[in-house]
Amino acid sequence: MSDGARDVQVHSSPAVAANAEGEEIEVLESTDVLPVAPEDQWKSLFDKYDPESSGFISTERFRDLLAAHGSELDPHKLEVLLALADGNADGKICYQDFVNLMSNKRSNSFRRAILQGGRQLKGTSLKEEVGLGLSQRLVRHIAYETLPREIDRKWYFDSYTCCPPPWLILAITIAEVAVFIYYGFQLDRWVLQVSHPLFLKGPLPYHPQLRAQAWRYLTYVFMHAGIEHLGLNMAMQLLVGVPLEMVHGAVRIGLVYVCGVLAGSLAVSVADMTAPVVGSSGGVYALVSAHLANVVMNWSGMKCQFKLFRMAMALVCMSVEFGRAVWLRFYPPAFPPCPNPSFVAHLGGVAVGLTLGVVVLHNYEQRLQEQSLFWIFFCVYTLFVLCAVFWNVFAYGLLDVKLPPTP
Template sequence: MDRSSLLQLIQEQLDPENTGFIGADTFTGLVHSHELPLDPAKLDMLVALAQSNERGQISSKRSSSFKRAIANGQRALPQDGLLDEPGLGVYKRFVRYVAYEILPREVDRHWYFYRHRSCPPPVFMASVTLAQIIVFLCYGARLNKWVLQTYHPEYMKSPLVYHPGHRARAWRFLTYMFMHVGLEQLGFNALLQLMIGVPLEMVHGLLRISLLYLAGVLAGSLTVSITDMRAPVVGGSGGVYALCSAHLANVVMNWAGMRCPYKLLRMVLALVCMSSEVGRAVWLRFSPPLPASGPQPSFMAHLAGAVVGVSMGLTILRSYEERLRDQCGWWVVLLAYGTFLLFAIFWNIFAYDLLGAHIPPPP
């Protein structure tokens, strides 16, 4: 029997319908019944990857990992986890740290660690943070004010700030994320974006994390326009809280599998810091320390971002390296978010006039 006939026979036995898939059980049986030139740890990893597919099939999503495993069959994977692998450089140690910070399953950590490439870098969170710092420095130098900038009469005249009197300028519902109350708010947001947002982007990619961040920012301003109709909004807290709450919810949901050190202490500290920031925002909104010409920025963007993170963000983080479009929960969350957007748009068009809301005059 020639080679082509043999291959055709194997295909007819393993994939008679020519779908391009084979069952996970079939794959597992082949792995254990044939002597492949792979070490036992890597065989276990391949089997675990096969069994992790909800359809019970070997899909093409991780086909590159299988090819790489076959091509590098002599390279052993640690039996007890990546933490036991010696001789790593600084960057690979950082990649390993990110894997243990973000991913709850050892098989996903292995796959991420060995397939990770430094290009493209996590540019979204770094670019957003850099832009926020540049904008803050420009306004700080222009206003000669670095704390409580919203009390300066020229601050609210910025075309970036969301103000209820400028609702028709739709870009403000997003661009307010580049403006901040002061150095303390910018520092808090920038620190969390770099410490949590960058590792999340390294693992889950630019598209997913940018979608989550911008969804939190947009939900923040729209929620303020509904619940606190007279207040403006500044700061990227909606997006930051979406990232943080999604990550914390993922840690809680996969508590036993997470291997990040001092996870309980770190979670408590994160919750304390986030709660303190919300408390500070509430204080500035209702008990401003200085006389102001109008209402101070609302704190509702923080809470809206947290809700987006727990709902949409948790769905994204739990679907590591799986197509979101194949996840039923993703469509439910997307439908709910789309419904909220439509409601908020109609609210901003009609509700202010129907309710006779007395909003402060735009600067």
């Protein structure tokens, strides 16, 4: 059969026509596990096993196809494809499903085969694999640290290429360190910078007198009260945020982080109306609390070593940092009547992490658009933001709040 005839046959298949009418198989994750293999190769292969042009091939023919062409596939990919064949209840695999799978696109049919079919991978577990290099062992460790199921760990381990690298958390951390060093030289102070009279005069920190400058609700994240404040936040941000970004991607982690940062400053403007805000604790606490909540929710499946010890250490770090913030808030201010920065941003970050963050990070496979809980929490969060905005516009005047002078 010529290439032209083959193309005509492919484009006239019922599955392609159905797909054109809107019956789409939603793609959950895309990876680069396979060697270079154009999608046309899989289309041609499907036609070979579907001579009737029905748009479907039986699971028996699918097994024959895997037996003939399995050498072209990664061993773990071959395992999950065989699991799909074994767990397919209707005995048929449609054209679009086939192309999605062979082109490294994880589809709903794969998820149904694994979850509803109760199938487990038959090969050696990821933890038992030997001969791994340092980078591979690191990726495996992160998989066990953040993912509760072996099928997800194997898929992540096989597909992770460090491209793109976890740039978001690293970039935020570098920016925070750079700003701290800049103010350290400018103020000639490294410990408790917040006690310097010029600390709040910059364009970044949130101050209640300057709440009309909307960017301050986010940019306060780059300012820190002192080197101990920066050190604790930076340690938690890197140790938790980078592995989470390697697994869930910059978009999801960025969403949780930014929502935590914004919720932190808005929570201060509502609950601690006279206090300024500095530090990345809102975003950091959102990530850490979401991760810890997922570990608790999937306790039996999380097989990382010393997980109880690590959870305890994370809680200790959070408690120490929060205790420092509470102490600083009620410590006599260096320049009254302006109070020291508020600790309420920490609580706003925790609230985001335990609600929106848990949903965003809970399911490695699903897109956010498929999760009803995500939309519920997102709507609640949006409502909170709108209420906080109205509060900032009207409540200060109605309550006749006496604000500290402009820095």
